[in-house]
Amino acid sequence: MKKLVFVGAGSMAEAMISGIGASGLLPGEQMWVTNRQDTDRLKTLEQKYGIKATYDYEVLFRDADAIVLAMKPKDAAGAIEEIKPYLSDGMLIISVLAGVSIDAIETVAEKSLAVVRAMPNTSAAIGKSATALAVNSHVSEAQKLLVQELFNTVGLTTIVEEYQLDAVTGLSGSGPAYIYYLVEAMEKSAAEIGLEKQTAKQLIIQTLLGAAEMLTQSDKEPAQLRFEVTSPGGTTEAGITILEQHGVQSAFVSCIKEATAQSKRLGHLLGDQLAAANRPL
Ligand SMILES: NC(=O)C1=CN([C@@H]2O[C@H](COP(=O)(O)OP(=O)(O)OC[C@H]3O[C@@H](n4cnc5c(N)ncnc54)[C@H](O)[C@@H]3O)[C@@H](O)[C@H]2O)C=CC1
Numbered sequence: 486m487k488k489l490v491f492v493g494a495g496s497m498a499e500a501m502i503s504g505i506g507a508s509g510l511l512p513g514e515q516m517w518v519t520n521r522q523d524t525d526r527l528k529t530l531e532q533k534y535g536i537k538a539t540y541d542y543e544v545l546f547r548d549a550d551a552i553v554l555a556m557k558p559k560d561a562a563g564a565i566e567e568i569k570p571y572l573s574d575g576m577l578i579i580s581v582l583a584g585v586s587i588d589a590i591e592t593v594a595e596k597s598l599a600v601v602r603a604m605p606n607t608s609a610a611i612g613k614s615a616t617a618l619a620v621n622s623h624v625s626e627a628q629k630l631l632v633q634e635l636f637n638t639v640g641l642t643t644i645v646e647e648y649q650l651d652a653v654t655g656l657s658g659s660g661p662a663y664i665y666y667l668v669e670a671m672e673k674s675a676a677e678i679g680l681e682k683q684t685a686k687q688l689i690i691q692t693l694l695g696a697a698e699m700l701t702q703s704d705k706e707p708a709q710l711r712f713e714v715t716s717p718g719g720t721t722e723a724g725i726t727i728l729e730q731h732g733v734q735s736a737f738v739s740c741i742k743e744a745t746a747q748s749k750r751l752g753h754l755l756g757d758q759l760a761a762a763n764r765p766l
């Protein structure tokens with residue numbers, strides 16, 4: 486790949502640019518980016534990663550090997566309309582949009598595109614994304630390998646059926662936020678029980694890293710690993726009893742189901758926008 490273009494320059498685009506750049510697969514100058522209107526943001530990305538930024542679509546899309554759609558789902562229809570003149574049949578499109586179907590992208594673009602739908606997460610920035618990919622029938626084996634290679638530089642990549650991407654979005658796309666939420670709670674409690682912020686932070690992070698490594702290296706189920714921490718009549722049992730009383734585990738299940746449902750709703754949004762414009766899917 487010689488030229489990768491990002492349409493959208495937000496958190497997800499930056500995470501990918503950072504991860505891909507650090508991996509060495511593509512040097513900064515082979516990555517191009519544009520956004521809606523925030524020139525300061527583009528300047529910052531140019532300086533930080535040595536990438537190229539422009540609002541000149543002729544320049545942006547010339548000889549592009551792949552185009553990454555990285556705007557919010559609500560902005561997707563408008564953005565695809567704007568770039569439509571620069572797209573041609575068979576072009577490789579990588580969409581990270583939550584919920585938006587491959588059919589919807591092709592319908593707005595009015596082209597037969599090779600679309601890879603990807604659901605990474607922001608840990609791509611440090612090469613630790615959990616990414617799932619789904620492809621349409623226009624994607625050649627070589628293009629699929631190319632996109633897999635690209636996402637492998639920013640973490641673990643797996644192929645799923647397109648219908649499974651809403652679940653992936655609810656689970657691992659949004660997943661880092663659930664973990665950060667837990668850490669926020671741990672930090673709050675640390676302050677209340679008399680630990681200094683810096684000390685607590687170190688302990689929390691190492692605890693997370695250790696637990697993640699245990700889950701990776703041990704062949705034991707998470708419930709068994711939890712059982713091994715929980716001495717009868719001990720501190721963990723006392724703490725987990727409170728979590729159970731508050732229904733925290735079932736709250737997490739509901740959280741992931743609701744995020745999955747929202748991914749589906751975001752997809753329908755674009756379908757509704759198309760229907761309103763008399764171009765139903
Ligand atoms: N943030 C995350 O953790 C993840 C986000 N995603 C997906 O990535 C996409 C982007 O999300 P974020 O980066 O968080 O959003 P963001 O709000 O940080 O960035 C969106 C970008 O799109 C640009 N944009 C909007 N309309 C445009 C247009 N017509 N032409 C060019 N650029 C346009 C904005 O200027 C902005 O740079 C979303 O579709 C989201 O579903 C996927 C996985 C994880």
Ligand SMILES: O=C(O)[C@@H]1CCC=N1
Nearest residue numbers: 583606654658659660
């Ligand atoms: O919150 C969102 O909609 C995006 C998709 C997955 C993570 N962030």
